[in-house]
Amino acid sequence: MAKKQKSFRPKARRPRGFRDRAGAEILAEQAMLRRITAVYASYGFAPLETPAFEYTDALGKFLPDVDRPNQGVFSLQDDDEQWMSLRYDLTAPLARHVAENYDGLPKPFRRYQVGTVWRNEKPGPGRFREFTQCDADTVGAPAPHADAEAIMMFADAIEAAGLSAEDVTIRVSSRKVMSGLLEAIGLDMGESGQSGTVLRAMDKYDRLGAEGVRLLLGEGRKDDSGDFTKGAGLSAGQSDAVLAFMEAASEDNAGALSAMRGVMGQSAIGAEGADELSAIAETLDALGYGARAKIDPSVVRGLDYYTGPVFEAEVTFPVTNEKGEEVVFGSVGSGGRYDDLVKRFKGTEVPAVGCSVGVSRLLTALAARGEAEAARGPVVVLALEAERMPVYHRMAADLRAQGIAAEVYLGGSGMRAQLKYADRRGASVVVIQGEDERAEGKVTVKDLDLGAKLSQTVESNEEWRAGQPAQVTVAEGEMVAAVKRALGR
Known part of the structure; x- marks a missing residue:
């Protein structure tokens, strides 16, 4: 029986003195x-x-x-x-x-x-x-x-x-x-x-x-x-x-x-x-x-x-x-x-x-000297219901029309993974419309930067849940204004 030859796989490596840059x-x-x-x-x-x-x-x-x-x-x-x-x-x-x-x-x-x-x-x-x-x-x-x-x-x-x-x-x-x-x-x-x-x-x-x-x-x-x-x-x-x-x-x-x-x-x-x-x-x-x-x-x-x-x-x-x-x-x-x-x-x-x-x-x-510019990622619109993708794309388009970089999450994972993705993208803000918000014609705008800062000072989960100062739920028509306020902070 003929011995099966291994296919060649090049080693993933950069030439010396060259580098990848991103983000x-x-x-x-x-x-x-x-x-x-x-x-x-x-x-x-x-x-x-x-x-x-x-x-x-x-x-x-x-x-x-x-x-x-x-x-x-x-x-x-x-x-x-x-x-x-x-x-x-x-x-x-x-x-x-x-x-x-x-x-x-x-x-x-x-x-x-x-x-x-x-x-x-x-x-x-x-x-x-x-x-x-x-x-x-x-x-x-x-x-x-x-x-x-x-x-x-x-x-x-x-x-x-x-x-x-x-x-x-x-x-x-x-x-x-x-x-x-x-x-x-x-x-x-x-x-x-x-x-x-x-x-x-x-x-x-x-x-x-x-x-x-x-x-x-x-x-x-x-x-x-x-x-x-x-x-x-x-x-x-x-x-x-x-x-x-x-x-x-x-x-x-x-x-x-x-x-x-x-x-x-x-x-x-x-x-x-x-x-x-x-x-x-x-x-x-x-x-x-x-x-x-x-x-x-x-x-x-x-x-x-x-x-x-x-x-x-x-x-x-x-x-x-x-x-x-x-x-x-x-x-x-x-x-x-x-x-x-x-x-x-x-x-x-x-x-x-x-x-x-x-x-x-x-x-x-x-x-x-600690003065490097902090480049932020786009606003991320979470995709929680597959049949609502056109709506999510419309939300991102409305933000882009106002000069705000925005994208819809396209990875197919759940909410926790989507929030983790937004964090890795350097997003300051995410837009959320799940079943409850949709039923009331509203969206939730979550300020990730403010949330990260406040999490260092809030002493208990009860205090955090009671205040929720880093996210706000607004009518769909007020989404762009709410995102602008969050980005302005």
């Missing part, structure tokens, strides 16, 4: 994105959509020097043997779009975009291979006035997302002043070796402090685990100059710029960067944004990409991590000037500046 998380993100993009639109920016795939060579700096270009990006080969990759960010597709449609676009070109991006990188806690970006960029406008506008819009977008001006500090610096510092101490920004080590050391200033950075600028530093990180090999005088530059930040932007100029000495590129930052600060002060944005030379991220002013938004309130330790939350978005990106396609420099709000980071920050 409240998606609704909260959608609501936040609506508020942020409304700010972008109020500044005159128009929406743009670009494909998820781009030709891999359009991604520029993310192309590895290997036969299969899949380092950092997810790639496949088209039927014409051209490599395509899922977009790594939203800026490279913007540069391609501008170059491809340059003659027909208004200049400056102002667009915002919300979209999914993918990164073929090692996943970790809070680090995913697929996530959403929310960008706004101006292409064709030189510094510094477009940069000042980008910072103001960035600040407004973060506030619209739910963080007040007191919750966030926008730190502003410039690749040019960083080049001026390196020039002043005898290094070249274009040399990735020693200069890159200096910049990476400077980026650790907030975490390691002056002495930790001094070690990394010199011979190196041994951490608490005993691991040794080789330093940049600067002299004591060079290290002193770098630390003086890092410590130039102050509450007074003019004072910070003066200290930075002192360290940079006669560097022409440094002076140009300081002049641009001064003009940006002047505009921000004049329009009431000066308290939210400050000149801070410790912003050193992304300097291989940016060509001028850079900025990032940092949450000021502490949060508690998984170990119960109080830590600084960190950045929730960033931006800056990148005048060389379109040049890759056009051959000529096209100035550009933009910002990107970290929606997932903002949602996490609000949740860490």
Whole structure:
């Protein structure tokens, strides 16, 4: 007798670095994105959509020097043997779009975009291979006035997302002043070796402090685990100059710029960067944004990409991590000037500046402070008599006609299971019409939220049954009004 072969059953599992999302998380993100993009639109920016795939060579700096270009990006080969990759960010597709449609676009070109991006990188806690970006960029406008506008819009977008001006500090610096510092101490920004080590050391200033950075600028530093990180090999005088530059930040932007100029000495590129930052600060002060944005030379991220002013938004309130330790939350978005990106396609420099709000980071920050939006489910109309389904559907339709999300329970279970379903759906209110209510032409509106709160204070079943403050029975014609009152609470 032939042995029966087992049918193949794939294991239900997600690829590493990807996640399923549902319900409240998606609704909260959608609501936040609506508020942020409304700010972008109020500044005159128009929406743009670009494909998820781009030709891999359009991604520029993310192309590895290997036969299969899949380092950092997810790639496949088209039927014409051209490599395509899922977009790594939203800026490279913007540069391609501008170059491809340059003659027909208004200049400056102002667009915002919300979209999914993918990164073929090692996943970790809070680090995913697929996530959403929310960008706004101006292409064709030189510094510094477009940069000042980008910072103001960035600040407004973060506030619209739910963080007040007191919750966030926008730190502003410039690749040019960083080049001026390196020039002043005898290094070249274009040399990735020693200069890159200096910049990476400077980026650790907030975490390691002056002495930790001094070690990394010199011979190196041994951490608490005993691991040794080789330093940049600067002299004591060079290290002193770098630390003086890092410590130039102050509450007074003019004072910070003066200290930075002192360290940079006669560097022409440094002076140009300081002049641009001064003009940006002047505009921000004049329009009431000066308290939210400050000149801070410790912003050193992304300097291989940016060509001028850079900025990032940092949450000021502490949060508690998984170990119960109080830590600084960190950045929730960033931006800056990148005048060389379109040049890759056009051959000529096209100035550009933009910002990107970290929606997932903002949602996490609000949740860490206990301010996450509680997305509620629809009103659920219980289905207690099968032959009355058209009536129940009419009730739900009447609610929807008044702008209230509503559904009829369709699972075929009893009342207890239906109430449990409504609770799992996050419903605030259920509508009940059983045999007794039907006979009297009435419905019962039950406020699940209020019931849950009151159940914590009522001391006995008798007291609860006597009051029933969380449900009311009304005439069928008053159902919508009763539901609105319950939702209003």
